[in-house]
Amino acid sequence: MAPRSTSLEHDHPVDPGRVVQARERLVSADDASRLASLLSLLADPVRSRILYALDLVEELCVGDLALALEVSEDAVTYALRILRTAGLVQNRRDGRVIFYRLADNFPEPLLEHCLRQLIELSEAAQRIEDER
Amino acid sequence: MAPRSTSLEHDHPVDPGRVVQARERLVSADDASRLASLLSLLADPVRSRILYALDLVEELCVGDLALALEVSEDAVTYALRILRTAGLVQNRRDGRVIFYRLADNFPEPLLEHCLRQLIELSEAAQRIEDER
DNA sequence: CGTATATCCGTGCGGCTGTACGGCTATGAG
DNA sequence: CTCATAGCCGTACAGCCGCACGGATATACG
Numbered sequence A, B: 001m002a003p004r005s006t007s008l009e010h011d012h013p014v015d016p017g018r019v020v021q022a023r024e025r026l027v028s029a030d031d032a033s034r035l036a037s038l039l040s041l042l043a044d045p046v047r048s049r050i051l052y053a054l055d056l057v058e059e060l061c062v063g064d065l066a067l068a069l070e071v072s073e074d075a076v077t078y079a080l081r082i083l084r085t086a087g088l089v090q091n092r093r094d095g096r097v098i099f100y101r102l103a104d105n106f107p108e109p110l111l112e113h114c115l116r117q118l119i120e121l122s123e124a125a126q127r128i129e130d131e132r
Numbered sequence C: 001c002g003t004a005t006a007t008c009c010g011t012g013c014g015g016c017t018g019t020a021c022g023g024c025t026a027t028g029a030g
Numbered sequence D: 001c002t003c004a005t006a007g008c009c010g011t012a013c014a015g016c017c018g019c020a021c022g023g024a025t026a027t028a029c030g
Helices: A016-025 A029-042 A045-057 A062-069 A073-085 A109-131 B016-025 B029-042 B045-057 B062-069 B073-085 B109-131
Strands: A089-094 A097-102 B089-094 B097-102
Touching: A016 B045, A016 B062, A029 A045, A029 B029, A029 B045, A029 B109, A045 A062, A045 A073, A045 A089, A045 A097, A045 A109, A045 B016, A045 B029, A062 A073, A062 A097, A062 B016, A073 A089, A109 B029, A109 B109, B029 B045, B045 B062, B045 B073, B045 B089, B045 B097, B045 B109, B062 B073, B062 B097, B073 B089
Parallel strands: none
Antiparallel strands: A089 A097, B089 B097
16 A cells, blocks of 8 residues: 555655755665665674674584573574574584584674674663663 | 473583683673664664765755655654664754754764675675575 | 644554474484 | 484464554644
């Protein structure tokens, strides 16, 4: 069903210049959509902690990951399924045990650069909120 | 109800050393949870594009934002409500029109540094996927 | 005052997401 | 061969999320 275009929906810009300027240089809907997918992938405590754990110790099996993070094995399995599908982790079978590691082409700076900054950012925001 | 600890749930680590090592230096559940909140906030095409638009042109009203992004005003209002609640944007009333801008304490590097990298990353991943 | 406009708010709904459970598969031990 | 273990998969369910709609509110204009 069509959006709420029943009546007039703000036809004339209030500030046409800025609208045009924003439109021209704006992040495309496609880029934003891909970005959102990537961020959603990282926006889960179990998934991000798994990535950090694998960054620390190179290789871990499912059960040990659950122990290290103190979450259920089901949660780890589910998280790994998603990370695997996204191509962020690889696995290797050794007997009955399956070891996971970061994918070969895993973007290095992501964890230590980008996410680390965001963690500090969210801590700062938290403090500001607590002070109110 | 308790998780699936009905039977034994992998009591002995396969590689105790690595489990301990991961546990000690791992991102805490709290940090990961806060990080997830922040990432969820950014993991929406409308919200991220609004932030980029405001970064570009300083100030825009709701209707013009909808025009610039080519989405419904409802969607913009909803997105702004969330960004406002999170303290990422501020507004200013001028007559019937309400102008939005990035909050004073908006973390500068976030958009141009951090997210820009992630956009490129997601583009690269997309290309790899397309080649298969 | 009455009308039109810009935006917000409450509500409802469809869709997605994370988890738990039962059951399946594959491997190894006896 | 039989049994136990590590992990996966399909399913079901509860919770959340984003959007559209109706209606409210505030401001401007005549």
